[in-house]
Amino acid sequence: MGEIARRAGVSRSTVSYALSGKRPVSEATRRRIQRVIDELDYKPDAAARALRLLREDLPFVGIGHTAGDHRMPWIDVDYAALIAGCVHHLADLGHRALALINRSPELVAAGYGPGLRAAEGFAAAVAERGLAGFAYPCGDDAAAGHAVVRRIRAEHPEVTAAVTLDEAALPGIQHALAEAGLPVPGGFSFAGVAARRWAEDFRPPLTAADVPAQQMGARAVELLVERIAAPPPARPAGLPAGQHRPGSPPRGAGRALTTPGRGSARTRSSCRWCRAGCPRPC
Structure with missing residues (x-):
């Protein structure tokens, strides 16, 4: 697959x-x-x-979960916390107007869990930081990514950064930013949740929280073995500490795609993930 x-x-x-x-x-x-x-x-x-x-x-264990899943065991990525963490990171860099590029309109309308939780995390974080936030659904392909960037630029030219979990749209997003004359990260900052392959294909590599598919699969097998050996009460399972803690930096290929927003007065040590100072900007 x-x-x-x-x-x-x-x-x-x-x-x-x-x-x-x-x-x-x-x-x-x-x-x-x-x-x-x-x-x-x-x-x-x-x-x-x-x-x-x-x-x-x-017996089974779900990878991912839905609403009303309290009776089944599952393991999932905390999309709300990861997207919120990306928002806080960009806010710390001085960005005041952000866009969320979510999954396709069909998926979100149908109740797709990661998309809904990403939207919740985005809305909560922009409200907490007093930012302007604009959410956009986006189809799962390059053409849709290209179109959504053009729409954001037309409707909200004040947006200087975006977060996404729509990894399949990344090639089109990158192309549209280049067409708009917005160098990344100098003219536009970008962060999100994406599998390492997609993040590393972006140029420069995307500031992204990796989706630890192998780790999730291994943990799901462990839970399934436990369930077969001694069926316990159904309970969810998160990833090990550090993979999706609120306030932790996105784990991924690097931080090349985020820089201070226009007019910000960020200093080297002001980032919440780099309190001790960094050898280079986040």
Whole structure:
């Protein structure tokens, strides 16, 4: 599934939703994914069998969670805290008007958990810091990323920085910023939540909290083994301390994409994540 996502230029979750039909996916994206599936001769039989096993009430652990999930065990990334942390980081750098580039309108409208929690974290953080914040849904592809940057620039030219969890839109976002004559990070700062591959493909590498997929999978297996051996009361599980604590710096490829906002008076030691001072700006 990862290879399908890479070739189609979308996220793994979008491929999963296109295959299962459990979440809306735009027709253009669905066709692109299907072309890649046909090229690879991919057979999703194993995934279908797994879904049937879950319906038969066998022990399982969710990677990700939904509203009303108090009766199931799960492990997930704290998207609200991570996006809020990105907002605080940008506010510490002096940015006063920020945009959130969220997931697709279809996903958000359908109640997609990471998108909803990212929006909640963004809204809470901009309110806490007294910032101007503007939330924009964005489709899961480069064309949508390009379009959303143009829309933000047209509707809110005062925005000097953005946060996102729409990793598949990053190539289009970067292209649109370059077209607008906004060098990154000198003219526009950017941060968010993205898998390391997407973050490192950005130029320069994106200031991002990595999505620790391998670690999440390993922890989910541990919880499943525990559940099979001695079924406990259902409980959620977070990632180990340091992966998503509020106020912690995003873990990722680097901090090349954030600089002080226009007109800010930030000093080298004023960043909440660099109290002791940094050899270079965050």
